Amino acid sequence: MHDLVIRGALLLDGLGSSPRHGDVGVRDGRIAEIGEVTDSAKETIDAGGLALMPGxxxxxxxxxxxxxxxxxxxxxxxxxxxxxxxxxxxxxxxxxxxxxxxxxxxxxxxxxxxxxxxxxxxxxxxxxxxxxxxxxxxxxxxxxxxxxxxxxxxxxxxxxxxxxxxxxxxxxxxxxxxxxxxxxxxxxxxxxxxxxxxxxxxxxxxxxxxxxxxxxxxxxxxxxxxxxxxxxxxxxxxxxxxxxxxxxxxxxxxxxxxxxxxxxxxxxxxxxxxxxxxxxxxxxxxxxxxxxxxxxxLSMDFTLHSPYTFEGLESWKPALGKKDEAFRNVLRDPKFRNSMRKELATPAHFRLFNGQWSQVRVVESARKDLEQRSIAELAGQAGKDPLDFMLDLALEESLDTVFTALLLxxxxxxxxxxxxxxxxxxxxxxxxxxxxxxxxxGFGLHLLGHWVRELGVLSLEDAARRLTGQPAAVFGIKERGVLKPGYQADLLLFDPASVNRGPNRRVFDLPGGHPRLTTDAVGVHGVWVNGVRIVRDGDLDRSRRPGRLLRDFA
Ligand SMILES: [Zn+2]
CATH class of the missing domain: 3.20.20.140 (Metal-dependent hydrolases)
Incomplete structure (x- = not known):
């Protein structure tokens, strides 16, 4: 008798094989049987054509x-x-x-x-x-x-x-x-x-x-x-x-x-x-x-209080580590601004920000009419250089202005x-x-939803392989990443017709009530770790800790 049988799923094996319909039986935290499972089980789930892949x-x-x-x-x-x-x-x-x-x-x-x-x-x-x-x-x-x-x-x-x-x-x-x-x-x-x-x-x-x-x-x-x-x-x-x-x-x-x-x-x-x-x-x-x-x-929300976007620039060095008025004085300095402009105009092998001002938008400002508009557009309208426009705006608003940059x-x-x-x-x-x-x-759900379903750049089975079997092989993770009898039952049951990541939203649940961005799953029906279900229709059961510390690698 199995602990769990998932019946009638579209099976994606994590190796990139053509999808096929079948059942998966789980016993003692491992995949016991794949194909047509006739044994009874303590719990049976009718997948009704949903896709099942390794976690x-x-x-x-x-x-x-x-x-x-x-x-x-x-x-x-x-x-x-x-x-x-x-x-x-x-x-x-x-x-x-x-x-x-x-x-x-x-x-x-x-x-x-x-x-x-x-x-x-x-x-x-x-x-x-x-x-x-x-x-x-x-x-x-x-x-x-x-x-x-x-x-x-x-x-x-x-x-x-x-x-x-x-x-x-x-x-x-x-x-x-x-x-x-x-x-x-x-x-x-x-x-x-x-x-x-x-x-x-x-x-x-x-x-x-x-x-x-x-x-x-x-x-x-x-x-x-x-x-x-x-x-x-x-x-x-x-x-x-x-x-x-x-x-x-x-x-x-x-x-x-x-x-x-x-x-x-x-x-x-x-x-x-x-x-x-x-x-x-x-x-x-x-x-x-x-x-x-x-x-x-890669888009980043940032304020000038913590402008990760610019901190890799050589010309940003005079501002790094400065605080309060000393920091604001550097941002005001025309010499600092000119050296930034000069650096941004020079091609670089890899740089987070390359002066794409049309890709930098104002998200939150005391001046509501500026929100959701690009720095390129706003600077053009004001007859100013874009860097000057952004820094002056931030300085006017005690550096609280929130920007977003679509960087890469x-x-x-x-x-x-x-x-x-x-x-x-x-x-x-x-x-x-x-x-x-x-x-x-939610990068994995984005791959399955956006790159497979919306754009057709990858097949479903290849996307599943890239999220499971491929990294397992690269990192030598044993007995995971593939649907195979004997392997650990790390499983993801989802709907290929709707799977995606939801929009980012801000929650205040870090220690001390601090904020972070989070996102919800779309089209995820179940997630199992070592045979234990931790997600039911998108909701995580926080009381369960079936995960293991992996120590043995190939
Ligand atoms: Zn990293």
Whole structure:
């Protein structure tokens, strides 16, 4: 007798096979039988033609902090995600000594857009080392399965202290970091993560520690994965990091390399395709390199209080870390503005904002007549330069004006080509971070609704594969991501005719009542994690924690 049988579903196996109709029987948390199931069951669900696929594996999240106060990892499970990989980009909260906690939280505030008050009142610091952090996650449990990277920036701060943001590491420090990577890998980390991206700055504009690493340090740490015999190297790549160097690391470590963050820029339209082609060619040479791309348009809400949009610009440096009147004085300075204009007029390999003023809109202003209009249009009307218009408006309104910028991935023809590229992997939800700027935790539902049903760019079975079997294979996640007897019963039952993510809405449920953006699922009927139903018709049952901490990878 099965615990559960789902009858008459359109089965998408996660490997990209043609969909077929059938039943799935679940016993003891695993898929027991697929096809025509004749055994009886404690619970039977008539799928009535709904689609059943493995649960979505979200390979790029930042739930490291949130999981310590919210084991439901809201909103991901309600959006079909049954496994989340945390600790991307090198931004983990372990290892961390008690004395360094404030520094780590301050850095996250800046780079991941989390409020310091939320982190201070929310994070439960029941750990110091990576193994202790993993044990804590296991003890507390979660709604979904979790796998965690060991993060370079936390590691560097732990070993080098304040010098982590100031200089390259000595041989002795590299050896110590290497030993910690190995310790974390033995304890069950899924790999090693880092960032060389100039958009990644900590408090006061100080670069995140990993950005100070030279190639020697990176090589030593990545190649330690070879000694571990498993693990993936992921990095968020700055424009100066060469794909050829990353291929070398893949060759020397004999481990897969996942390169983020591939987003299409209309001002430099070929850049992502050069990276994807380089990844494809490396893989053809036997060195596995994968391009982590987003299937969502990247728009960001921001105020000048925390303008992540501009913080990666070289010319923004004089403003970084300044506060109050000193900050406003920099924004007023004509020399500062001119150097920004000059930089924006120069093409760059990868840059969040490239002066597309028609893509920047006013969302909330004391002057209601400005709302929903673009800076390009408003500046034109006022006979002003767009940068001057935006900064002057913000300064007039004590920097409270809310803007939104549609920055990247707005060209759907190009994003469609990226999606079909053999070296790409759908990724970059950044769930758990940037909580007030944007929210792509529903990226999987967006892929199924927008890119499959609305645009027809991918087939349903291929989209399902890209959300499940493909990331499971890249990250060596065992017995998940495929509908197969013996595999864990992580399942998503949905309606292909309506599936989508809903619009973003603001809720005030972070520690201390702080706001974040969230979104609801459309067309999701059920989500099961290890055979336990956690979502019923779109509603997450917060009392259940069937997720496991994953520690064993291929
Ligand atoms: Zn990230």
């Amino acid at each position: 979505i594996i979200d390979n790029h999240t930042h739930y490291d902090a949130q999981l310590t106060w919210d084991p439901s990892a809201s909103p991901s499970p309600a959006l079909g995600v049954t496994t989340a990989i945390i600790g991307n980009c090198g931004f983990t909260i372990a290892p961390c000594r008690p004395a360094d906690r404030d520094l780590v939280m301050r850095n996250l505030t800046q780079v991941e857009g989390m409020s310091l008050e939320v982190l201070r009142s929310g994070i439960r610091w029941e750990f110091e080392s990576v193994p202790q952090y993993l044990d804590m996650l296991e003890r507390r449990g979660a709604a979904l399965n979790i796998a965690s990277f060991v993060g370079h920036s936390a590691l560097r701060s732990y070993v080098m202290g304040e010098a982590a943001t100031q200089r390259v590491a000595t041989d002795a420090e590299i050896a110590e970091m290497r030993a910690l990577v190995l310790e974390a890998m033995r304890a069950g980390a899924i790999g090693f993560s880092t960032s060389t991206s100039p958009a990644h700055n900590g408090e006061a504009g100080v670069p995140m520690p990993s950005r100070l690493a030279d190639e020697k340090e990176l090589r030593a740490l990545v190649v330690s994965l070879k000694d571990a015999g498993r693990g993936v190297f992921m990095l968020t790549k700055g424009g100066h990091t060469r794909m050829a160097f990353l291929e070398e690391l893949a060759a020397q470590s004999t481990r897969p390399v996942v390169v983020a963050a591939l987003l299409h820029s209309s001002t430099n339209p070929d850049a992502v395709f050069r990276d994807l082609d380089a990844a494809r060619d490396a893989t053809a040479r036997g060195h596995k390199v994968v391009g982590a791309m987003s299937c969502c348009p 991935n707005s060209d759907e023809e190009a994003v469609g080509r990226m999606l079909r590229h053999p070296a790409s992997m759908v990724s970059l939800s950044d769930a758990g971070a940037h909580l007030t700027f944007f929210n792509d935790a």
